[in-house]
Amino acid sequence: MAAALQLDRVSKTYGQMRAVENVSLTIQPGERVALIGASGSGKSTLIRLASGLILADRNGSGSGAVHSFGIKVQEGGKLARDVRTARRHIGLVFQQFALSGRLSVLTNVLVGALGRMNALRGTLGLFNADERRTAYAALAEVGIAQHAAKRARELSGGQQQRVAIARALVQGAKLVLADEPIASLDPKSAKRVMDTLVTMSRDYGIALVVSLHQVDYATAYFDRIVAMNAGRVVFDGPASQINAAFLTELYGASAEELILPSQFVVPAPAEAAAPSQTVS
Numbered sequence: 001m002a003a004a005l006q007l008d009r010v011s012k013t014y015g016q017m018r019a020v021e022n023v024s025l026t027i028q029p030g031e032r033v034a035l036i037g038a039s040g041s042g043k044s045t046l047i048r049l050a051s052g053l054i055l056a057d058r059n060g061s062g063s064g065a066v067h068s069f070g071i072k073v074q075e076g077g078k079l080a081r082d083v084r085t086a087r088r089h090i091g092l093v094f095q096q097f098a099l100s101g102r103l104s105v106l107t108n109v110l111v112g113a114l115g116r117m118n119a120l121r122g123t124l125g126l127f128n129a130d131e132r133r134t135a136y137a138a139l140a141e142v143g144i145a146q147h148a149a150k151r152a153r154e155l156s157g158g159q160q161q162r163v164a165i166a167r168a169l170v171q172g173a174k175l176v177l178a179d180e181p182i183a184s185l186d187p188k189s190a191k192r193v194m195d196t197l198v199t200m201s202r203d204y205g206i207a208l209v210v211s212l213h214q215v216d217y218a219t220a221y222f223d224r225i226v227a228m229n230a231g232r233v234v235f236d237g238p239a240s241q242i243n244a245a246f247l248t249e250l251y252g253a254s255a256e257e258l259i260l261p262s263q264f265v266v267p268a269p270a271e272a273a274a275p276s277q278t279v280s
């Protein structure tokens with residue numbers, strides 16, 4: 001089966017800033033991957049490139065290609081002609097433009113069904129009883145069916161993230177890209193959102209790529225970690241290899257941003273990589 005997500009030598013430059021540099025990555029169907037890295041390391045840019053929300057640099061031939069389940073999203077700095085087909089099975093859980101706050105929670109979830117509806121019914125928002133039942137069931141699955149009739153903006157940040165997850169379920173997404181889904185949440189809400197994402201992935205075989213600041217969440221919930229630094233992938237491997245010492249080796253002093261304060265040991269300037277300077 002084709003990869004859930006395949007990035008081939010993808011780069012993105014803003015002015016002089018190489019936000020993402022020559023990244024190749026393959027995520028298999030059903031696989032769960034955490035994307036970690038300090039602020040500005042390129043995580044959000046990579047996720048936006050993967051979903052075709054932004055275009056990669058136009059480099060040499062064959063570079064800058066993104067495919068999802070064998071369907072092209074973009075290549076050579078151009079969006080694929082049938083990008084809508086690819087996007088149909090890519091669910092997005094992004095904080096910034098997640099939901100329409102003035103619409104009901106149920107309607108926001110029903111938006112996930114639009115890709116399968118004919119244009120007229122979709123434009124008029126004429127959802128049928130089956131679609132409404134499915135949306136309600138998805139809300140029940142993420143534990144917020146009781147809020148179905150509220151406006152989305154009345155919900156807490158964590159509840160809104162779960163609405164976005166329910167929408168991805170209704171969409172029938174086979175790949176979910178979540179950009180810092182727990183960034184501004186308290187620990188209890190963060191845990192609920194992460195539990196919901198991982199349960200959804202496990203139950204429905206959905207591939208999951210989640211960018212995270214907090215390494216402790218990454219290692220608790222994911223088997224595979226992709227670590228970025230200055231736009232490059234600097235580690236791609238099992239979560240079991242990630243500990244405070246290894247992160248300090250990878251990132252030096254900026255590892256402080258990623259590690260729980262109790263685990264962080266300030267690296268000695270000339271010997272940041274020496275194992276004796278750090279604790280795991």
Ligand SMILES: Nc1ncnc2c1ncn2[C@@H]1O[C@H](COP(=O)(O)OP(=O)(O)OP(=O)(O)O)[C@@H](O)[C@H]1O
Pocket residue numbers: 014017018019037038039040041042043044045046213
């Ligand atoms: N639209 C943009 N215009 C100019 N520069 C940008 C833009 N988007 C991102 N950048 C720059 O690209 C680099 C990577 O940013 P990105 O948001 O991908 O990092 P990140 O790892 O997601 O950071 P954070 O964890 O803070 O969200 C940063 O230096 C950022 O300033």
